[in-house]
Each structure stands twice: as structure tokens, then as C-alpha cells.
Amino acid sequence: METLGHRDVLLQRALQHADVSRLARRLASRPALEVETAPPVRLAAVAAILRVVDEEPELLFIKRAEHAGDPWSGHMAFPGGRLEPGDASLEMTAVRETFEELALDLTHGQMIGRLDDLAPRSPVLPPIVIRPFVALVPPNVTFVPNAEVAATYWVPLSVLRHEGTRAEHEMMIDGVHARFPGFRVDAHIVWGLTERIVRQLLSLLDG
Numbered sequence: 226m227e228t229l230g231h232r233d234v235l236l237q238r239a240l241q242h243a244d245v246s247r248l249a250r251r252l253a254s255r256p257a258l259e260v261e262t263a264p265p266v267r268l269a270a271v272a273a274i275l276r277v278v279d280e281e282p283e284l285l286f287i288k289r290a291e292h293a294g295d296p297w298s299g300h301m302a303f304p305g306g307r308l309e310p311g312d313a314s315l316e317m318t319a320v321r322e323t324f325e326e327l328a329l330d331l332t333h334g335q336m337i338g339r340l341d342d343l344a345p346r347s348p349v350l351p352p353i354v355i356r357p358f359v360a361l362v363p364p365n366v367t368f369v370p371n372a373e374v375a376a377t378y379w380v381p382l383s384v385l386r387h388e389g390t391r392a393e394h395e396m397m398i399d400g401v402h403a404r405f406p407g408f409r410v411d412a413h414i415v416w417g418l419t420e421r422i423v424r425q426l427l428s429l430l431d432g
Contacts, residue, residue: 235363236335239277244382244430245337245361251429252338252359259356260342266352270319271305272331273340273357273422278364281381284423286410287326288376296350299375301415303357303422304329319358327368327377334362340425343418357422380410385423386431 239245262268274285291299306322308315316339320331340357370377384390385408392409394416395402407416408423415423 232333232363235365236361239275239282239361239364240335240337242277242280242282244282245275245277248359248426248430249337252340255429257339258341260344260354262354266344266354268308268315268318268356269306269353270308270315270322270356270358271303271422272319272323272360273303273426274323274329274331274334274360274362275337276362276364276366276379278379281383283379283381284385284426286378286380286415286419287370287374288378288413290373290375300417300419301378301410301413302419304374305355307353315356316358319356319360323360326371326374328371329362329366329368331360331362334360334366336360340422340429343421345418355418357425359426378410382427382430386427 240249276283276285285303286301287304289295289298289300289302304323304326305319308318312318312321316336323329323331336358338359340359342354342356344354345351368377390408392407392414394405394407394414397403405416405420407414407420
């Protein structure tokens with residue numbers, strides 16, 4: 226069994242990685258944009274989870290299971306969900322949802338900051354504001370996805386930074402052909418709110 230001391234050593238080592246250290250500094254030095262909301266707008270939170278393996282930072286994506294009536298059915302995403310009455314904060318929403326979806330306890334890692342609040346740009350999606358948190362976990366974490374998660378992917382940041390990973394998601398909205406920027410992950414495309422979160426994270430690293 227991994228001891229708390231060993232876990233702390235692994236986290237401190239990961240925090241010393243140049244990219245992770247730069248990201249943590251920049252998150253700490255900038256006020257994240259908060260969007261004021263009022264009913265019927267709901268609040269939600271997601272966790273952009275990093276680990277460092279063989280000196281390479283990796284970002285965790287999930288592919289949501291397909292469910293009828295779910296506007297994000299089958300999407301590539303980050304673990305997360307809506308604020309519930311028992312959540313003390315949106316950060317705790319991200320922690321709770323990550324544990325529910327992956328049996329991954331972020332309290333055994335370290336929150337290193339948060340990104341700007343985001344809202345869907347499409348009127349066909351529910352009125353919601355999403356707050357992304359950035360978490361760091363040890364390289365040897367394991368998890369067990371629940372029925373809401375069809376697959377998980379650890380993707381190196383170097384791959385996401387590579388121009389060859391850029392892609393487009395095409396779909397029809399109210400009879401109009403639309404294209405959205407994205408990142409190719411395996412056979413899937415990260416687009417929409419998740420793409421915007423990834424782009425914001427990479428801009429802090431490389432800007």
C-alpha cells in the first residue's frame with residue numbers, strides 16, 4: 226500500500242516539473258474570471274487532472290457514456306457535474322464528481338488552481354456555467370470508472386500542443402452545418418467546452 230509520505234514525495238516531484246511549476250505559478254498569479262449567475266442558470270465544476278509520468282505531464286480525459294436525453298452524451302470531457310446542495314463549494318463539486326465517476330479521490334492529490342468560468346455558446350444546451358479546476362495527482366493513481374464513463378485517456382501535453390493534434394468537429398445545428406475547433410484524442414475529438422478549457426490551460430503554459 227502506498228504511504229502518505231510516499232504520495233507526498235511523488236506530488237512534490239511532479240510540482241517541480243517545469244510545465245507544472247509554470248502552470249501553478251500562473252494560476253496563482255491571475256484572478257480567474259467568475260460569471261455571475263441567476264436562475265435558471267445552474268453551476269457546475271469539472272476537474273482537469275494532471276500527472277507526470279517519465280518527466281511528461283499528462284492530462285486525463287473521459288469519454289462519457291451514451292445516454293438518451295443527455296446533451297453531452299458520448300462527449301470527450303473532464304470528470305465533473307452540477308453543484309449539489311450538499312457541496313460546500315464548486316471545488317468540492319469537482320472532487321465529489323470525480324470520486325463518483327472514477328473512484329479517484331482528489332484529496333489525495335493537490336489542487337493547483339482554477340481556470341475561467343465558461344458557459345455553452347449554443348442555445349440548444351442547458352443554461353449552465355462551468356468552473357474548471359486544475360488538479361495534480363501522483364503518477365501511479367488508479368481508478369474505476371462508473372457507468373457514466375465509457376473510457377478514459379491520459380494524453381501527454383506535448384501531444385495536445387502539437388499542431389497535428391488539431392481537428393474539427395462537424396455537426397448540424399437547426400439544419401445548419403457547423404464546425405468547431407478541437408483536439409484529436411485517439412479516435413475521438415475533444416471539442417466544445419472541454420476544448421475551450423484545454424486551450425485556456427495550454428495558453429497559460431505557453432503564453
